[in-house]
Amino acid sequence: MGTVTALYRYPVKSTLGEALTSVAVTEAGLSGDRVIAVLDETGAVGSAKHPRKWGELLRCRSRLDDSGTVCLALPDGTTLPVGDPELDLLLTKLLGRPVRLSSVVPEHGRLERAVPTYAGGVPDVLRDAASVDETGESITTGRVAGGTFFDFGRVHLVTTTSLARMREAYPAGDFDPRRFRPNLVVGTDTGTDADSGPGFPEDAWIxxxxxxxxxxxxxxxxxxxxxxxxxxxxxxxxxxxxxxxVARHHRVPVLDLGRLSCLGVYLDVLEARRVEVGDAITVHKAD
Incomplete structure (x- = not known):
């Protein structure tokens, strides 16, 4: 019913990542994905979900070199391995406050998210509890998934059909999959699901x-x-x-959080193997 058309990983959380042709999958997700994060002195985990505070990270790019070392390229082109003390100093200058790179998930690390103005951008209960921080942004605060730098799922998938559906809905927008930071982009045949409507096949895969x-x-x-x-x-x-x-055309139920603006699905790993561009995708009912 489809094939893998692109693979991405993001070794440093909230930075631009790297396109791959093949990658090992572990129980924790794609090998090398989100294994490092930028932390500040308040205990916040760097996430561009709070753009006023962390948006500069999206101008950096991370990758694994041939030895498996995570390297980070800054906006000016300077590229250093994680662990080089100069890199923390340069990131501190870029972000305007003391920060450091870490592979260790802080026990009480906070994940801050700006509250979108569009409907379905955050559960109503969280919107009601939002506060304004020192940047003047209305934010909610949560935690990363236990023991990881992931927000929730270990692997994120989007389909070409869903992206095409959104291009039809908003022709002026560029729905390049990279905007949605997937691990797997899956080429799918256009189809209709009775519950999700035309163009969002992964809704039926939950x-x-x-x-x-x-x-x-x-x-x-x-x-x-x-x-x-x-x-x-x-x-x-x-x-x-x-x-x-997306808020106008694809708000769907998510757990007990209400109808949220969604595109793509989160996956957990059941059998860790290698995945390659061109691999076939098949859907199987749960046992």
Whole structure:
């Protein structure tokens, strides 16, 4: 029913990542994905979900070199391995406050998210509890997934069909998959699901098992979208209309959080194997 058309990983959380042709999948997700994060002295984990505070991270790019060392390229082109003390100093200058790179998830690390103005951008209960921080932004505060730098799911998938559906809904927008920071981009045949409507096939996969080449995943939940897709990514310009369009055309139930603006799905790893571009995708009902 589809094939893997692109693979991405992001070794340093909230930075631009790297395109791959093949990657090992572990129980924790794609090997090398989100293994490092930028932390500040308040205990916050660097996330461009709070653009006023961390948006400069999206102008940096991380990758693994041939030895498996995580390297970070800054906006001026300076590239250093994580662990080089100069890199922390340069990031501190870039972000305007003391920060450091870490592979250790802080026990009480906070994850801050700007509250979008569009409907479905955050659960109502969290919107009501939001506070304004020192940047003047209305934010909510939560935690990363236990023991990781992931927000929730270990693997994130989007389909070309969903992206095409959103292009039809908002022709002025550039729905390049990189805006949505997926691990897997899956080329799918256009179809209609009775519940999700035309163009969002992954909605029907929740609770199923997904065979991707030799690896096996469980499709856990739709992916709620934050402000990140609206920000500039590499040569892609900022476009606030991207998420307004998703909010208008694809709000779906997510756990007990209500109907949220979603695109893509989160996966858990059931069988860790290697995944490659071109691998076939098959959907299997849960046992």
């Amino acid at each position: 609770g199923t098992r997904l065979r991707v080449g030799e690896a096996l995943f469980r499709v856990v939940v739709p992916t709620p979208r934050c402000v990140i897709p609206t920000l500039g990514h590499d040569e892609l310009p900022a476009d606030p209309g991207i998420m307004r369009a």
